[in-house]
Amino acid sequence: MKSTLLKNCRILQEGKLVRRHIYLEDSKIAYISEEIIAADEVIDLKELLVIPGMIDCHVHFREPGLTQKEDFLSGSMAAASGGVTSIIDMPNTLPPTTTVQLLDEKRKLAEKSIVNYGFHFGTDGDNLEEIKSAKNIASVKIYLNATTGNLCVTDFGKVERIMQAAPFCALHAEEQSLQEAISMASRLNKRFYAAHISSAAEIQMIKKAKKRPFVEVTPHHLFLDESYLQGNPMLGKVKPLLKAKKDQEALWQAIKNGIVDTIGTDHAPHLAEEKLSQESFGFPGVETALPLLMDAMQRDLITLEKAIELTSANPARIFQISNKGKLAEGYDADLVAIDLEMEKEVKASGFFSKSRWSPFEGKLLKGWPVYTFVNGNLVFSHGKIHDIKAKELLFEPRQKKIAQEGAAQEAASQEAASQEAASQENGKPVEQDKGVAL
Ligand code: DOR
Ligand code: ZN
Numbered sequence: 001m002k003s004t005l006l007k008n009c010r011i012l013q014e015g016k017l018v019r020r021h022i023y024l025e026d027s028k029i030a031y032i033s034e035e036i037i038a039a040d041e042v043i044d045l046k047e048l049l050v051i052p053g054m055i056d057c058h059v060h061f062r063e064p065g066l067t068q069k070e071d072f073l074s075g076s077m078a079a080a081s082g083g084v085t086s087i088i089d090m091p092n093t094l095p096p097t098t099t100v101q102l103l104d105e106k107r108k109l110a111e112k113s114i115v116n117y118g119f120h121f122g123t124d125g126d127n128l129e130e131i132k133s134a135k136n137i138a139s140v141k142i143y144l145n146a147t148t149g150n151l152c153v154t155d156f157g158k159v160e161r162i163m164q165a166a167p168f169c170a171l172h173a174e175e176q177s178l179q180e181a182i183s184m185a186s187r188l189n190k191r192f193y194a195a196h197i198s199s200a201a202e203i204q205m206i207k208k209a210k211k212r213p214f215v216e217v218t219p220h221h222l223f224l225d226e227s228y229l230q231g232n233p234m235l236g237k238v239k240p241l242l243k244a245k246k247d248q249e250a251l252w253q254a255i256k257n258g259i260v261d262t263i264g265t266d267h268a269p270h271l272a273e274e275k276l277s278q279e280s281f282g283f284p285g286v287e288t289a290l291p292l293l294m295d296a297m298q299r300d301l302i303t304l305e306k307a308i309e310l311t312s313a314n315p316a317r318i319f320q321i322s323n324k325g326k327l328a329e330g331y332d333a334d335l336v337a338i339d340l341e342m343e344k345e346v347k348a349s350g351f352f353s354k355s356r357w358s359p360f361e362g363k364l365l366k367g368w369p370v371y372t373f374v375n376g377n378l379v380f381s382h383g384k385i386h387d388i389k390a391k392e393l394l395f396e397p398r399q400k401k402i403a404q405e406g407a408a409q410e411a412a413s414q415e416a417a418s419q420e421a422a423s424q425e426n427g428k429p430v431e432q433d434k435g436v437a438l
Pocket of ligand 2: 058060090266268
């Protein structure tokens, strides 16, 4: 057994920032202590903020078939340097991940990843038997709108059969398709994961839903608006499209009133030359998500508690990932140490991703990851990667637990929405969740 002491960490405990030493035994957090405990190795984190590593439920690491854009090693190095300790990969690869055999092949390819990994399974609408036999998947991803790849199911009869066959579904559904998916899921009494919600109209649909989906928003829809696309007609292309300022504001408001459950990057790498020469949708995101959020936190746009909830606790809960998503004794040591004073510009030429451009190029951000630990191993420190392989995530089998939690969460967010409606009627702003003083 190997023991490691992470000395002098600043962590959030019961709403307060406190100084603690974190003692790791192999891959686990064994103790969180006020006292120094002797260990094989001691790393002094000198009061850096230590939070659970981000669990990014939405990345496209492009293997197999599109490895000029990314692969599991480059994507995972990018993730580690951005403080992302687990990722869930999307199925729109070449070939798409629509059979158990293809999933097993992808599993092998992912063994080179240095952050933990899991998979969303793909569907063309005609692979119900494969869906039923797929093991240890996060969800079945249904594309109701066209995007990179050819996985698009527009026949709602098929969508319904997939929803019935799958343990859990994640949907790419925009505007009208989202409305139809919400109605269908309400009728079937199924809760799905709505990827990259991006507009005020979609938030309204979700608020009114009888059966609310879990809601993901992306950093690019939170931090950019359509003016970026106007200025950069090729590089600015992403699905869903960047929206108006009022949509962006609606997303921030939805975070404040509890409608949003996760932040997923939708890391969708393309080479700059591909973006500039042909229609390619998507942005790289794993290297900038936490710095954007930490910077936003220091400008009082989001609290630290909320940022942690959206980037680790909720993804682990919604996808039922074993033993992750909390900085607590007994949990896996997937941690990121952040220097909140470090101020630097986004420079995509230094990215570990093969997609070495960014819509945030040149943006000055305050709050960057300095150390990233995955399963107790230091995989990133001070700009350097340490190539230590990670593990496949374990998804607990879906059973009643999530349905019950879903109901509780639903009740809480319905309550938040009705409070919001009441305060809007009174002409008062919505009360925001209380911040943590830094
Ligand atoms: O912009 C996007 N790019 N949106 C998607 O839905 C897919 C992604 C990709 O895989 O390139
Ligand atoms: Zn995506």
